[in-house]
Amino acid sequence: MSDAILRVSGLHKAFGAVRATEDVSLDLRPGEIHAIIGPNGAGKSTLIAQICGTLRPDAGQVLLTGRDVTGLGAPQRAALGLGRTFQVSQLAMEDSAFENVLLGAVGASGRPWRVWGAAARDAGLVARAEAALARVGLSDVAAMRTSALSHGQRRLLEVAVALTLDPRAFVMDEPMAGLGAEGSARLTAFLAELKREAPILLVEHDMDAVFALADRISVLVYGRVIATGTVAEIRASAAVRDAYLGHDA
Amino acid sequence: MIEERWIGWAMLAGLVALPLWAMAAGEPFTITLVTRAVILALAAAGLNIALGIGGLVSLGHAVFFGIGGYAMGILAHHAQSYTAMNLIGLEVPGTKLMPVIWLVAVTVSAVVAWVIGKLTLRTSGVYFIMATLAFGQMFYYFAISWSAYGGEDGLPIYVRNSFPGLNTLVPIQFFALCLALLCAALFITARLRAAPFGLALNAARQSPERARAVGLDPARLRLAAFVLSGAITGLAGALFADLNRFVSPTMFSWQLSGELIVLVIIGGVGRLYGPVVGACLFVALEHWLGGLTDYWHVALGAILLGIVLFARGGLIGLLTGKEGAHV
Known part of the structure; x- marks a missing residue:
């Protein structure tokens, strides 16, 4: 225990x-x-x-x-x-799916105070974000605006954002x-592995x-x-x- | 539909061409008008960081505009009267040097923005609007009763301040200085928005819960944005005072805070070039329609109404065909 x-x-x-x-x-x-x-x-x-x-x-x-x-x-x-997902999707709806996982990568990096240099050109952040999207099978819709995703895709994106944190729980x-x-x-099959x-x-x-x-x-x-x-x-x-x-x- | 950056380049090209034409045609007043538009665009560009990216509807940005103005006014006043300021027992001479004035304007604005932000960012929505408005009114009435620096009558500065290597009395040279600062502010905004900080701030506006869940603190992000925003608007205030060679409490007025919001909304909230479009339209209307009728604000109101009702992306949104503030 x-x-x-x-x-x-x-x-x-x-x-x-x-x-x-x-x-x-x-x-x-x-x-x-x-x-x-x-x-x-x-x-x-x-x-x-x-x-x-x-x-x-x-x-x-x-x-x-x-x-x-x-x-x-x-x-x-x-x-x-601690990586969490919400009952009602909490995502940056105006941003693309990729930007949402990129946000997770920024959070995970612990360095949100960088004001110079595009986040989308930071190889480390991008790799982490893309890996998370790929794991839930959303790579194809990476560039889509989150508000344009289906409800099911948003639920998966929530999980992907949590994945970027490499959480302990x-x-x-x-x-x-x-x-x-x-x-x-x-998703059941995915969580059974996760x-x-x-x-x-x-x-x-x-x-x-x-x-x-x-x-x-x-x-x-x-x-x-x-x-x-x-x-x-x-x-x-x-x-x-x-x-x-x-x-x- | 037109790409947003082409609108930006077209605006900037126009802002270079028009004063050059005016100089050739011997119409210095046109240069002054465009300079006014550029300075207001800079002030609104400052607000756009807080309002557009951070989602902070500040109805108190005139505080920073006024601080910039009074930083210029007080320093130049002491320089032109050859008297020293008394800063807590320390005798400090005034100055007519723009770089020094700008530094003071930016620093004081940033410090005040930090204090105001610390206190008001606990609130949100209409309470944040009211709290920032309250600070604006405090500064406004303080300036009115500050008799050492002109009180209600304001403070005239007889000769425009100087910049090393330039003759700022020549309208086109002062204009170039203002345009360079506007371009610098837009460049910083563009870089900032794409950087991790901008991504985080933008996400915290859309969903604070999401930001928290990935380990980001929306309150700290917003405070940083508010400080930077105030500093840029403060710089614009110093330029505005230099353009008019006059500082008065109206620079602190809530109407001015409101006008800055209007500029941002007309151009497009969160759009990089939104403040430039908004400020140019505002100054154009103010000049042309204002010359025809005292009721030109009616036209401005109608445009604002049309945008709020039918084109949330502002004029840039209309031209690019995109509602959201995406580059």
């Missing part, structure tokens, strides 16, 4: 009387996909926001590769190796959202994808983790069935 890449312990967050996160502890170990599932309003997005540094918890700790990052903001956590918030069956299957490079904390509604991908699953209900276990354990858990999966699952 001590070798967890990402660890969350005793996290609390309340908005007024609403306890959005209540004593949540979980960890992400090398090589695994740890899925977080839960009904709408279970506090998944709030939890992700605290892990990624956009929301400060009331109590508890977030550790990234053993280092306490609870007090750090999102940019610092990204620099320390991925946090993916519903990467399958809005993808068709084919796109979903392709986890060998860096483990993935996966929030996902697509249960087929979760059951196909996850090494472990945590079930979040009303801000609490009611169960953590393997796919088989979660499927078998009566509490989870009652709370979430429904009796026909």
Whole structure:
């Protein structure tokens, strides 16, 4: 357990009387996909926001590769190796697909203050950006304006931008959202490979994808983790069935 | 459709040809008009870095324009009256040397932009607009009551400041100086925009969350852009004061801040040559229509309205057929 890449312990967050996160502890170990599932309003997005540094918890700790990052903001956590994708695509829509991955490469380089010399002519940045685009199969649309890409392509571009960071851990918030069956299957296959490079904390509604991908699953209900276990354990858990999966699952 | 850089080259060619023609034809006032357009373009080019690339709608850029103006006015005032300034017990003489004046204008503008940026960039949207406006009004009313330097009446400078090797009293020479500075500012903007900093700043405008997620801090990027932006507008202020040989609190007025925004929008927000197109059209309208009627602002308003409603890319967007600010 001590070798967890990402660890969350005793996290609390309340908005007024609403306890959005209540004593949540979980960890992400090398090589695994740890899925977080839960009904709408279970506090998944709030939890992700605290892990990624956009929301400060009331109590508890977030550790990234053993280092306490609870007090750090999102940019610092990204620099320390946390690569995330968003539930709703967050991309520079006016820029080309290539410029979006190039941005990731600039972030990864830690040198955004260079005001001279075109980023698009920097061999190191370009190589990193192109490699990330190629991995998700978007090389053909590199020059296209992001707003002109299909929804599915944008979801892949989100993943590509995260790849440019060479992160130690991925946090993916519903990467399958809005993808068709084919796109979903392709991304599922891709993530199954990707986890060998860096483990993935996966929030996902697509249960087929979760059951196909996850090494472990945590079930979040009303801000609490009611169960953590393997796919088989979660499927078998009566509490989870009652709370979430429904009796026909 | 025309490529944006050709529009830029055509604009610059026109800005060289027109004053040369005016000089040959013996019409020095035309040179003054074009100089005015070039200086306003420089001021708007400064704003374009904050507004166009950074997405910061600053309604307080007159602060920097005014600081540049007063930097020139105060230094030249002491030089022409052979008195020394008292800077916290330190006796400093004035100067009529443009390079020194520019350095002071740029430095003070940058420092003030840093302070204003630090305080206002916590806010966004309409609150940022109001916060920058508030700073503009503070400087405006301070200048009005600053009796040591003319207060409401402003500060006349009798002879234009000098530049080593040039005779700045000759209109075409002063014009060339202003044009060179405008070209330098546009060159810097172009390089900056393509550089990692520009890419990051531009992305932070479109999606701050995205920038943060790749380890970039939008607040710091914006502050740097705001400082550079203020410094360039400050330089334009010093030139503007030198053109008129007069400094007054109106350089700090919120109307001037608004006009700079209008120039940028007319040309095309975030377009490299947008401020040049906007400033030339503005000065042309001001001169030709202003000569016909006092109500020339109505025409300007109509153009602005047309652009905001139907051509978000500004005049350059219309000509290039591209809405977005892409090179």
